[in-house]
Amino acid sequence: MDAANGRFSVIIYTEDQIGLLVQISNIFTRRSLSIWSMYAAPSSIEGIHTITIIADGPESKIRQAKMQLEKRIEVIKVYIDMGNVIAQWPGSPSATEARNVEVLNYIKERNNNNI
Numbered sequence: 001m002d003a004a005n006g007r008f009s010v011i012i013y014t015e016d017q018i019g020l021l022v023q024i025s026n027i028f029t030r031r032s033l034s035i036w037s038m039y040a041a042p043s044s045i046e047g048i049h050t051i052t053i054i055a056d057g058p059e060s061k062i063r064q065a066k067m068q069l070e071k072r073i074e075v076i077k078v079y080i081d082m083g084n085v086i087a088q089w090p091g092s093p094s095a096t097e098a099r100n101v102e103v104l105n106y107i108k109e110r111n112n113n114n115i
Contacts, residue, residue, distance in 0.1 A: 007036065008062045009081035012051040013043065015074045024051065027068050033057035048076065 014020060021040060028035050037054040055062065062080060069078045 005056060005058055006082075007054060007056050008059070010053040010055060010062065010066065010069075011079040011081070012053070012069060013045075013076040013078075014049050014051060014072075015047065015076065016042075016049050017074045020072075020074055021051070023072070024053070024069065027065050028053070028055055031057070031061045031065050033061055033065060 012024065021038070025035065025038070034056040035053055036056055037052075039052045041050055042048075043050040055065075059082065066078045066080055069075050
């Protein structure tokens with residue numbers, strides 16, 4: 001078990017769905033991860049929302065939460081910043097520009113596989 005605790009940024013790209021924030025919060029709670037901050041807003045990609053969570057806990061449990069989040073149908077992509085906690089909110093272009101391109105490519109690939 002990973003005994004070293006840290007503060008991590010978890011960035012989640014999702015489709016908009018009622019009750020999703022509660023479900024995401026429960027995933028962190030079941031792993032005894034402390035949510036320090038949670039921010040949700042529409043992303044610059046139409047129909048996609050970004051949820052940024054700052055959480056305290058062991059890296060291994062953060063990775064477990066990431067894997068559980070990625071199993072959700074509404075969740076498109078999950079990123080973890082294992083280094084420094086993101087200082088900017090996800091609405092700023094410099095914080096989201098590269099991720100948006102990757103998320104768009106992922107959505108296109110997923111749509112092509114469903115045809």
